[in-house]
Amino acid sequence: MKLATAAMLLVATTLAACGGGQDDGAKTSAPKAPATIPELTKDPLTLSFIWFDWPPAHALEAFANAEYKKERPNATVKVNTVPNANWHDAMFTQFAARKTDFDIAILDSQHIGEAVTNGNILDLTDFVKKNIDVKAYDPYLLAAYGQFPQAETGKRDENASLYGLPLLGDTWTMIYRKDLIGDKPPQTWDEMISVAEKCQANNPGVSGLAFHQANGSDAAAVTYNTVNGVYGGNLWDAKKRKIDGVLNDAAGHEAMDVLVNKMKPLTAKGSGNWFIDEVNAAVAQGKACIGFNWIAASGGLLDPKQSKLGTTREQILDKLGFATLPSQKTNLVPLGGMGMHVSAYSPTANQAEALNFMQWFERADVQKKWAAAGGVPSRTDALQSPEFLNAGPFNQVYTDSVPRMRDMWNVPEYARLVDIENTGVNAALNGAKKPKEALDDIAREQQGVLDSSNRKGGGGL
Amino acid sequence: MSDPIPVPTDHPGQVASATPPAPGRSRRRLGDRGLAVAFISPALLLLLGMSVFPLLWALYLSFTDYSATRGGPARFVGFGNYTAILTSAQVHQRALTTLIYVVGAVALQTVLGFAIAYLISRRTHGRGLLTTLFLVPMMLSPVVVGLFWRFMLDAQFGVVNSMLGSLGLGQVEWLTRQRTALVSLIMVDTWQWTPFIMLIALAGLTAVPRYLYEAASIDRASEWFRFRTITLPLVWPLLLIAVLFRAIEAFRLFDLVYILTSGGPGVSTETLSFHVYKVAFLGFNTGTASAYGILMVLVVIVLTQLYLRYLNKLKED
Numbered sequence: 001m002k003l004a005t006a007a008m009l010l011v012a013t014t015l016a017a018c019g020g021g022q023d024d025g026a027k028t029s030a031p032k033a034p035a036t037i038p039e040l041t042k043d044p045l046t047l048s049f050i051w052f053d054w055p056p057a058h059a060l061e062a063f064a065n066a067e068y069k070k071e072r073p074n075a076t077v078k079v080n081t082v083p084n085a086n087w088h089d090a091m092f093t094q095f096a097a098r099k100t101d102f103d104i105a106i107l108d109s110q111h112i113g114e115a116v117t118n119g120n121i122l123d124l125t126d127f128v129k130k131n132i133d134v135k136a137y138d139p140y141l142l143a144a145y146g147q148f149p150q151a152e153t154g155k156r157d158e159n160a161s162l163y164g165l166p167l168l169g170d171t172w173t174m175i176y177r178k179d180l181i182g183d184k185p186p187q188t189w190d191e192m193i194s195v196a197e198k199c200q201a202n203n204p205g206v207s208g209l210a211f212h213q214a215n216g217s218d219a220a221a222v223t224y225n226t227v228n229g230v231y232g233g234n235l236w237d238a239k240k241r242k243i244d245g246v247l248n249d250a251a252g253h254e255a256m257d258v259l260v261n262k263m264k265p266l267t268a269k270g271s272g273n274w275f276i277d278e279v280n281a282a283v284a285q286g287k288a289c290i291g292f293n294w295i296a297a298s299g300g301l302l303d304p305k306q307s308k309l310g311t312t313r314e315q316i317l318d319k320l321g322f323a324t325l326p327s328q329k330t331n332l333v334p335l336g337g338m339g340m341h342v343s344a345y346s347p348t349a350n351q352a353e354a355l356n357f358m359q360w361f362e363r364a365d366v367q368k369k370w371a372a373a374g375g376v377p378s379r380t381d382a383l384q385s386p387e388f389l390n391a392g393p394f395n396q397v398y399t400d401s402v403p404r405m406r407d408m409w410n411v412p413e414y415a416r417l418v419d420i421e422n423t424g425v426n427a428a429l430n431g432a433k434k435p436k437e438a439l440d441d442i443a444r445e446q447q448g449v450l451d452s453s454n455r456k457g458g459g460g461l
Numbered sequence: 462m463s464d465p466i467p468v469p470t471d472h473p474g475q476v477a478s479a480t481p482p483a484p485g486r487s488r489r490r491l492g493d494r495g496l497a498v499a500f501i502s503p504a505l506l507l508l509l510g511m512s513v514f515p516l517l518w519a520l521y522l523s524f525t526d527y528s529a530t531r532g533g534p535a536r537f538v539g540f541g542n543y544t545a546i547l548t549s550a551q552v553h554q555r556a557l558t559t560l561i562y563v564v565g566a567v568a569l570q571t572v573l574g575f576a577i578a579y580l581i582s583r584r585t586h587g588r589g590l591l592t593t594l595f596l597v598p599m600m601l602s603p604v605v606v607g608l609f610w611r612f613m614l615d616a617q618f619g620v621v622n623s624m625l626g627s628l629g630l631g632q633v634e635w636l637t638r639q640r641t642a643l644v645s646l647i648m649v650d651t652w653q654w655t656p657f658i659m660l661i662a663l664a665g666l667t668a669v670p671r672y673l674y675e676a677a678s679i680d681r682a683s684e685w686f687r688f689r690t691i692t693l694p695l696v697w698p699l700l701l702i703a704v705l706f707r708a709i710e711a712f713r714l715f716d717l718v719y720i721l722t723s724g725g726p727g728v729s730t731e732t733l734s735f736h737v738y739k740v741a742f743l744g745f746n747t748g749t750a751s752a753y754g755i756l757m758v759l760v761v762i763v764l765t766q767l768y769l770r771y772l773n774k775l776k777e778d
Contacts, residue, residue: 085723089742096529096745118530215725270616272637272726287617415743427727432639438727449744460746461549 030116030163031344035126037359038352046076047353050091050102051338053081054276056168056296056375063373068360075353084275085216088415095120095345103346103354106167106338108218109144109407110414116148116163117412121341122351124358125161131359132165138402141166141378145339150410163341165358166378168296170336171401172226173394175283175291175301178321180206185323189230189258192290192326196266199289208266210288214275215426218418221408222334224425226292226325227263228255229332229406236409236446244447248439251329260428260435272430283320284308294336295394296376298322302393322394324401335405337376371395413449416460420445523752530745542752551728552736552753558643559732563711565647566654571704573651574658579692581659582666592663599656607720610649611636614721639729642722646730649717654707661703665696698775705768709761733757 051057057079064077080102082090088111094100095118107115115121124146128134134142139156146164147156174192176185180199186192196208212219225235233251236243246252268282276297282288284300284307300306301320302313310316325333340361342354360366367377371388376398382388383399409417421442428438491499523542525535546552581591598606613620614635622632635645669692677687715734718724724731737757741750
């Protein structure tokens with residue numbers, strides 16, 4: 001036993017000595033994609049995506065196989081899905097292995113920084129310049145889904161590099177019960193709380209509000225960020241890389257107070273771990289007056305098989321209304337959705353196919369077809385098209401919300417920052433921490449992560 | 462020229478060996494030692510490749526600031542990672558959560574497992590069927606168990622609250638309140654792993670010699686006296702080994718936390734293993750995560766050694 005321990009220590013010391021004293025070579029950059037699409041293979045080829053398991057993932061696979069195959073009969077599109085909570089891990093553990101079983105990663109906008117600095121995805125700047133009409137997009141959406149470093153001003157920097165192209169746009173919609181609160185949706189956040197309070201009091205068994213509170217993925221964090229935004233708060237000072245003192249300023253604390261002390265009491269008991277599915281279930285079962293959810297995940301609400309609000313789509317729509325989020329001090333809404341990014345470790349033939357798919361997907365006619373198939377496009381012409389606006393009752397909400405969007409911090413440390421915020425907000429919502437204490441802890445811990453990101457040595461707790 | 466005269470021998474093999482091998486081809490039969498090496502080496506190589514090498518590699522990484530995603534060379538940071546972990550308030554909090562969980566779950570499982578085993582051992586009919594039924598939860602995957610109980614314990618739509626409601630009791634927020642969330646984890650783990658303790662205890666109870674009970678009944682010893690002086694002392698060492706196994710398993714708890722609470726509310730059910738996962742995969746701080754893992758292994762080894770010494774002392778006494 002002693003001998004084995006000594007041997008292990010000897011090996012460890014030797015290896016450690018070998019690794020010591022080396023310079024910081026961790027800074028890598030993404031490899032460049034060719035400006036023109038290389039010659040495509042004529043052999044059968046499967047183009048693999050990775051996404052999390054939700055309706056748009058299945059819609060994408062069906063849409064791509066129906067439409068893309070018309071142009072590339074030898075190509076089959078496969079959208080691999082994982083549970084939402086594993087999405088980041090599933091992509092980045094493969095990136096860590098420098099080998100992926102997917103060709104196109106559908107990254108959250110905040111994941112781009114981590115993937116770019118690690119050299120995991122292709123730099124598409126030259127490809128985009130040559131093949132994509134960038135003027136056709138809202139500049140903020142193009143920046144959010146592809147640009148790094150991110151445009152914190154909300155405007156796309158034309159000189160910045162692009163690493164992705166929009167796949168699915170998204171934001172929150174307010175879902176309200178027209179039969180319980182009337183046809184006119186509340187216009188301000190305070191009014192919305194008041195209406196929800198009254199609705200809850202008048203309808204026993206129905207809670208006033210339903211929103212995301214879980215501590216997995218970005219659930220609770222987006223909820224806080226949304227309230228923070230409408231009450232005039234900021235998530236950070238991007239130029240100074242300062243979170244502590246900015247997130248938890250007076251506006252931030254007011255937002256946390258509104259969330260925990262005014263909104264939380266209007267939610268169902270035990271809803272502290274609710275995310276997309278639970279909010280949809282509460283609305284569909286008639287147990288919430290007002291709910292907030294991602295537009296791309298709201299399609300199921302109109303399915304009579306899943307709803308107790310009616311036996312037909314029309315009956316459900318008589319009771320459900322969809323509106324843009326109320327404003328308060330500002331009118332910000334959260335940016336959702338994702339872009340397509342080509343894996344740097346995908347075989348050359350598949351990378352070529354991926355670029356060809358992206359060029360095809362971003363065409364105006366295809367974007368309109370994608371909109372009609374249930375997707376949420378990012379091209380302005382598609383957003384304004386009847387194909388999109390008539391495809392769902394919440395699509396107008398998205399089009400109206402685009403100029404109001406705000407994203408989170410798009411930095412390589414995103415995964416840790418969002419985890420800190422999720423657990424902190426979740427703790428406040430479930431009584432494990434006082435709201436003020438929770439927000440101050442979040443700001444302090446997040447600042448610690450930002451400050452330690454360029455520091456030498458270990459860390460990461 | 463006459464043929465060579467064969468050398469007489471008792472062993473046919475020696476006849477064969479007397480024939481000179483073809484030039485350039487030396488054929489040696491494997492001896493016992495060679496055979497042993499041939500049979501063991503595949504398993505040994507597998508063990509070295511799958512266990513020993515990763516352990517040593519993790520040990521090496523634990524002294525560096527290496528990140529699996531960022532790549533680049535690993536930079537030696539000495540005991541920096543270990544110091545950061547041992548002095549971290551976050552780690553202390555997770556250690557306390559883990560300790561409460563381990564003590565709570567293992568104590569409950571031991572009491573229940575032994576009680577069930579004791580009751581089953583006294584039955585003459587249907588013992589096999591009962592034992593099999595009790596073992597079912599242990600056979601299920603922890604992920605399945607976690608999902609199953611997540612639905613059962615849901616405050617709004619769960620069966621447990623529905624039953625409580627039909628009894629006129631209020632709703633309990635099983636998974637979203639600080640205290641009940643940890644209690645729920647302990648309950649679910651107990652549901653799954655009590656059968657393990659029961660199985661070991663049953664084996665111990667079955668092995669108690671009958672003549673001891675017969676002698677006690679001749680002396681008109683009470684039921685409690687027989688339990689206290691015969692059953693418990695003889696089953697106790699075996700039970701302690703079961704407790705050891707369960708404690709090690711509970712210390713490494715990850716899957717149930719991941720599925721049932723995701724460590725929430727806040728971080729109140731975040732165990733050490735779950736925290737290591739976050740360090741390793743959310744920030745990809747591979748060096749720190751390696752040090753964390755090594756420390757956890759060391760804690761288990763040290764505590765196990767102390768426990769085994771106690772067991773040996775018990776045996777000697």
